[in-house]
Amino acid sequence: MPRLATVALAAGAALLLRRAVRSRMRSAPLWPLPALETPVSGYGRGATVPRRVLVTGRAVPAEGVVELRLEGERLPAWEPGAHIDLVLPSGEVRQYSLCGDPARPDVYRIATRLIGEEHGGRGGSREVHEQLHEGVEVEIRGPRNRFPLTAAPSYVFVAGGIGVTPVLPMVRAAEAAGADWRLVYCGRSRASMPYLADLVRLGGDRVTVVAQDESGHPDLGFLASVPAETAVYCCGPEGLMAAVTAAMPEGRAPRLERFSGPAPAGGTAFEVELRRSGRTVAVPADRSVLAAVREEVPGLMYSCTQGFCGTCVQTVLEGEVDHRDELLTEAERADSMLICVSRCAGRKLVLDL
Template sequence: MPRFTTVALAAGAALLVRRAVRRRMGTAPLWPMPALDEPVSGYGRGATVPRRVLVTGRSAPAEGVVELRLEGERLPSWQPGAHIDLVLPSGLVRQYSLCGDPADSGAYTIATRLVEEGQGGRGGSREVHEQLHPGVELEIRGPRNRFPLAPAPSYVFVAGGIGITPVLPMARAAEAAGADWRLVYGGRSRATMPYVAEVERLGGDRVTVAAEDESGRPDLAFLAQLPPETAVYCCGPDGLMAAVAAAMPEGREPRLERFTAAAPAGGSAFEVELRRTGRTVTVPADRSVLAAVREELPGVAYSCRQGFCGSCRQRVLAGDVDHRDELLTDAERKDSMLICVSRSAGGRLVLDL
């Protein structure tokens, strides 16, 4: 998946929100926004600091979808596209896009669809649906943003089902800033598509709703004719994102946000030296570093096993890493790796374990 958490994009996202607020006050400058020089981290301050929040609201914006309002003190600000790590009562860590209002500094809003384990779920969504009710206290980390909204004269947003959650704040911000935008929103049926009424009110005829039981899958052929300055953002199932990428003009790529990490490519066997414990393990081509290490050190922490949460992050003392995570910044990758998905780029790795 392409990484779009560069300094310039994150800075642009922050400015977009500030301009959206100013527009509400009647002082927004003309679009498009000028280039920015000030470097800003795409991950935000305190992105890994745990914080306590309280579930204060619960609703059902669509069939099989639960929305939660999480209130807390001194919650960090965020920009469209950001997500938080939610530590569930069982200890599982799952990532959910923020879909509320960035101006609401006292609360975060998330929404999740119930996905059964046989359908690709990993137990987190069921725990959210069954156990998280008003009054439950939780730990969160973040927000982080690997899907920031960059300044552009025009946008196309494509969302599938629960993939509307990171896209909705983007559409609100683009509308508030006076940008040219349109949204294609697909799903199995209107009843299963969260926030469908809101996006239709927000965008009017700029919003195309493609419910499969009514009109089939969305027609994406128009993407091939987009002008170069139009930025395309997509979140949804892998099939939808592949279709969007295939429909883009040659040489251009959409900006994607995945529900889960992309399937890791294969690799060769290699050795990992655990420096502090004086042991060396062999990582077969079909196993992860995490699995091999835990055979020697069962207490090594992990959670998502997909390169999202950071629980398995380890310090790298030597060796070249093939980074396959969706979390670490370029600076963090200089001396760290997520051992659940990342591997050796060639030769032995030495970890501070």
């Protein structure tokens, strides 16, 4: 995959700065942040500056799950819910939630479950499991946070399988702050659920374990009566998040963190004018803007192709966008789009390319 270009880095830094300023105006995070650096909550055009880190530890917290300990110099501080971009040996980039201790800025911990292609895997988890061992140096970008934990008197956390990784530091933060909290932790079996023993030890009967091979699916009916001041967080498979959303009181929504992009939706053909290049590209109904534009601009940067990482974000000069990403704020959508997933809501878009 192409390296970061100077122009993209400059644009990314500008957008990150705007996002960071806005984030400081929101409600204060619950976690007491380290004093080394201010965590950045936003995304940007392209990625943040790459950093080299060393794999200094490897563990197996559950069947099919590998945890990596990553160490480097002056790693940025982070808040519960944050993730990093991990550049794999192949050059592909994957996003992994940080599941360690935010008070240890010199050490990052991530965990990933091995997912085969037959279950929708794209090869990233296999690279982690097979190629990243102690002593291997890798590149990361971030951390960034689209799933921040904000101050609340009480919390309900719902995690499914490897979706516990961003929830783990949240639960620890809630406990440290003396907040009331409850966790519903779901998985195929107890053996497949990472950090289960740690969470039960921390929360006791506040942790409801739902192992599918023992008790089927979780009963989420209690969410219908969750008080307004209780913040509800969920990370896990799409089915679990849909169930949590459906169980919430009318007019309320949980805070969600997804593993993968939204399911592809239908669309129509349209044109994209590349204003600076002076070219117009036809985008068929069954192709993404990214795929079509890269035929004219081969060096265009991209990464996740699922509307998560922000690498392919472009400025929209004209036209109405059908936004399908999980990343940009409403303000940013006024003049930007992620061309890997979003489309034109009309007949033509004009991009600053």
